[in-house]
Amino acid sequence: MTFRKRKKQHPLPPVEETAGTFTIVDGEDYLDEIFENDMRISRSFSHFQLSEEEYKENYGRVIRELSATGEHKFFVAIDRYGRYLGHVWICLKIDTVDFVPSAYILDIETLFPRIGIGGALLNRAEEWAHEMGAKKVSLRVDLKNPARTWYAKKGYSERAVIMEKLL
Amino acid sequence: MTFRKRKKQHPLPPVEETAGTFTIVDGEDYLDEIFENDMRISRSFSHFQLSEEEYKENYGRVIRELSATGEHKFFVAIDRYGRYLGHVWICLKIDTVDFVPSAYILDIETLFPRIGIGGALLNRAEEWAHEMGAKKVSLRVDLKNPARTWYAKKGYSERAVIMEKLL
Numbered sequence: 209m210t211f212r213k214r215k216k217q218h219p220l221p222p223v224e225e226t227a228g229t230f231t232i233v234d235g236e237d238y239l240d241e242i243f244e245n246d247m248r249i250s251r252s253f254s255h256f257q258l259s260e261e262e263y264k265e266n267y268g269r270v271i272r273e274l275s276a277t278g279e280h281k282f283f284v285a286i287d288r289y290g291r292y293l294g295h296v297w298i299c300l301k302i303d304t305v306d307f308v309p310s311a312y313i314l315d316i317e318t319l320f321p322r323i324g325i326g327g328a329l330l331n332r333a334e335e336w337a338h339e340m341g342a343k344k345v346s347l348r349v350d351l352k353n354p355a356r357t358w359y360a361k362k363g364y365s366e367r368a369v370i371m372e373k374l375l
Numbered sequence: 376m377t378f379r380k381r382k383k384q385h386p387l388p389p390v391e392e393t394a395g396t397f398t399i400v401d402g403e404d405y406l407d408e409i410f411e412n413d414m415r416i417s418r419s420f421s422h423f424q425l426s427e428e429e430y431k432e433n434y435g436r437v438i439r440e441l442s443a444t445g446e447h448k449f450f451v452a453i454d455r456y457g458r459y460l461g462h463v464w465i466c467l468k469i470d471t472v473d474f475v476p477s478a479y480i481l482d483i484e485t486l487f488p489r490i491g492i493g494g495a496l497l498n499r500a501e502e503w504a505h506e507m508g509a510k511k512v513s514l515r516v517d518l519k520n521p522a523r524t525w526y527a528k529k530g531y532s533e534r535a536v537i538m539e540k541l542l
Binding site: 274302372373 | 418470472531542
């Protein structure tokens with residue numbers, strides 16, 4: 209009895225090297241990677257100290273609450289091996305101030321900056337929103353987040369402020 | 376057969392004259408007045424031209440979508456005859472950035488300015504939120520809305536901006 213020798217599998221090049229040539233595809237098959245990355249990154253924006261357990265539980269509740277209304281769409285950037293490089297999460301709703309169909313960018317994240325992944329994801333999200341009949345795209349960005357100037361370059365203007373008071 | 380003479384009902388003084396001595400009470404019995412006033416006032420904030428029909432339909436969808444998640448509470452200011460003078464609509468959620476229980480002021484409106492109704496409504500909403508375990512209160516205010524400085528005086532600081540782009 210002989211065994212067919214199994215073809216040796218070449219290891220893939222590290223994703224840092226392949227990220228430069230990315231494509232944007234529907235993100236529904238990448239929800240695990242999307243929320244894994246988002247959960248890790250989002251924590252750094254919180255102004256509160258939370259235990260690991262408390263953060264995970266509340267993060268899950270936020271995702272469920274955000275998902276409960278509107279029509280949701282995900283796009284991901286992938287390398288040529290289909291590996292996750294970044295995502296955008298967009299949601300269609302009636303805007304609470306303008307009362308027209310609007311798209312809300314709930315989240316946009318990339319593993320690697322400055323190679324155009326974020327811009328390509330944003331473009332794809334805007335295209336989709338336009339096809340779906342949205343009249344505008346809105347998003348929230350923290351006052352000190354450098355993304356604020358990035359969005360301004362992409363044609364976004366400031367409409368409102370979020371104010372808050374600790375209790 | 377005699378009819379008991381019906382006591383002549385004195386007309387109430389106009390609400391403009393009675394608004395000065397108001398009280399804050401639970402708003403659940405005043406939802407009709409709340410949404411009637413809100414629907415009228417909110418339209419002035421829209422940057423889009425909407426037909427009456429379109430506005431009413433989309434306003435209804437916004438209210439349903441906002442009501443779908445979180446724990447909601449209303450307070451109203453009333454005069455001594457129980458007449459509506461203003462309201463606050465507050466909602467408890469896990470904050471999407473800080474991941475702690477938070478309160479969101481969805482709406483605060485008064486029929487008459489400068490007699491302290493808004494401040495009293497805001498105080499009551501904050502007290503309720505604190506009792507309910509919220510760690511902070513958030514709200515959105517348009518960049519050019521004079522309420523922005525009013526909220527600053529009430530202890531609110533600016534945390535984020537809402538940016539948007541027309542499609």
